[in-house]
Amino acid sequence: xxxxxxxxxxxxxxxxxxxxxxxxxxxxxxxxxxxxxxxxxxxxxxxxxxxxxxxxxxxxxxxxxxxxxxxxxxxxxxxxxxxxxxxxxxxxxxxxxxxxxxxxxxxxxxxxxxxxxxxxxxxxxxxxxxxxxxxxxxxxxxxxxxxxxxxxxxxxxxxxxxxxxxxxxxxxxxxxxxxxxxxxxxxxxxxxxxxxxxxxxxxxxxxxxxxxxxxxxxxxxxxxxxxxxxxxxxxxxxxxxxxxxxxxxxxxxxxxxxxxxxxxxxxxxxxxxxxx
Numbered sequence: 001x002x003x004x005x006x007x008x009x010x011x012x013x014x015x016x017x018x019x020x021x022x023x024x025x026x027x028x029x030x031x032x033x034x035x036x037x038x039x040x041x042x043x044x045x046x047x048x049x050x051x052x053x054x055x056x057x058x059x060x061x062x063x064x065x066x067x068x069x070x071x072x073x074x075x076x077x078x079x080x081x082x083x084x085x086x087x088x089x090x091x092x093x094x095x096x097x098x099x100x101x102x103x104x105x106x107x108x109x110x111x112x113x114x115x116x117x118x119x120x121x122x123x124x125x126x127x128x129x130x131x132x133x134x135x136x137x138x139x140x141x142x143x144x145x146x147x148x149x150x151x152x153x154x155x156x157x158x159x160x161x162x163x164x165x166x167x168x169x170x171x172x173x174x175x176x177x178x179x180x181x182x183x184x185x186x187x188x189x190x191x192x193x194x195x196x197x198x199x200x201x202x203x204x205x206x207x208x209x210x211x212x213x214x215x216x217x218x219x220x221x222x223x224x225x226x227x228x229x230x231x232x233x234x235x236x237x238x239x240x241x242x243x244x245x246x247x248x249x250x251x252x253x254x255x256x257x258x259x260x261x262x263x264x265x266x267x268x269x270x271x272x273x274x275x276x
Contacts, residue, residue: 037203148186167200208233226253238272
């Protein structure tokens, strides 16, 4: 779920603000096109939590000798919530085989127990103020990420070309020379440059392609992605007027446990469906 949200934020940020000193004359009116693109992205961002979906990913492992390998390929059923604590990520398939009903029941029981603990925490606060505060903090965090990414990158309208048989406007992005990002997402995008494709008719971001121009540090097991890492983000229309991420691909060099290795990592999101 977090990967999906981050992907949504990154592609939205790329299209939210474009600064161009020399736009080609055959492109649409800059201000009008960007305003309509912002409005389209805002609509999708506002309703993301109303859609459950499935996520397919392959786990990565690096042994003490520096050899990168893949582990289980998992399919998860994700039921999002505006409050990240309430989002349910349920493993339904592992290595192409459905998980057992016993494991599904265990996951459901664990989730119910977690929800119960959260609800008791709210009850101990004697009112709904804590719940509202959590949601407010989440919204502020999301806005902080967007602002940080926008302040980190610079953009240019480049050209028109056809993508998937439809006219699209191509936008180039790169880091501002003196950018000082403060969030993890801002530090990641600072190391990338590339292009984003915006469907001219719907004003939706459909595709993003970037390459790392610097090393990118992470927390966790995978400590660093190196210069030259290629990133791709796909978005698609899941129902009329609603677009969501469908794929993120990372390919390049990674360092973990003080060693380097090549990796080719893919996350896919599919079977979006509106929740009750």
